Amino acid sequence: MSEEQAQQLLQQMQMLESYFGELSQREGTLYNILREATSAIESLKSLKEKPTSETLVPLGMGTFAQTKISSADKIVLNIGAGISMEKDVDSAINYLEARLKEIEVALQDTSAKKQDASMRLEQGKEQMNQLMMASRSSSG
Template sequence: MSEEQAQQLLYQLQMLEGYVGDLAHRENTLVTVLQEAISATESLKELKTKPDASSLVPVGLGTFVKSKISSNEKVVLNIGAGVAVEKDTDSAINYLEARIKEIEVALQDASAKKRDAEARLEHGKQQINQMMQSSRSPPQ
């Protein structure tokens, strides 16, 4: 392997390391969003069973105010791009469950891409190691 090829391989490995890092970050973000969506769905399901529930409402900077939920028939749901809609509880649960499925698919995709990139990265590292070994061994 020539020096130019080695430089190119090292550059590719650096790019792959960055890509793996980006995918790991995306994976972590998706896991966080998934947990939040599951929690929201479970909360709405629980609210349906308790018509006169109480809750803590965030008012900012980690400060909460106790509140009584007077109606569990409608919820306001953020659907993205700063848009929120009012939906009945069952529709909101259905929407969230559909989003959970989408997030799970995206998480599986990100995980598969990360595994593939990690495998390519490992293969490239093995090539570099082989090249270094062959350059160290004396000619026969």
């Protein structure tokens, strides 16, 4: 293997490491969204069971105001691109569960890509080790 080939392999390894890092970050983001969606679904289900209850509303910077929920007939749901819709609780739960399934698929896809990148990184490391051993034996 020539020095030029070694440089190309090194560049490929660096690109793979960067790609692996991006996939790891995406995976973490998807896990956070998954937790948030699951929490929202559980909250809506409990709200449906007990529509009049006391709760805390976040105001920002760790500050909360205590309030009473007097009705859970309608929920305002952000559907993306800065657009929100008013839905009944069951429709909101169905929408969130559908989004949850999409997130799970994206998470599986990202995990598979991450595993593939990891395997390719290991192969590249093996090639680099073989190259280094071959260059040592030829120079020794």
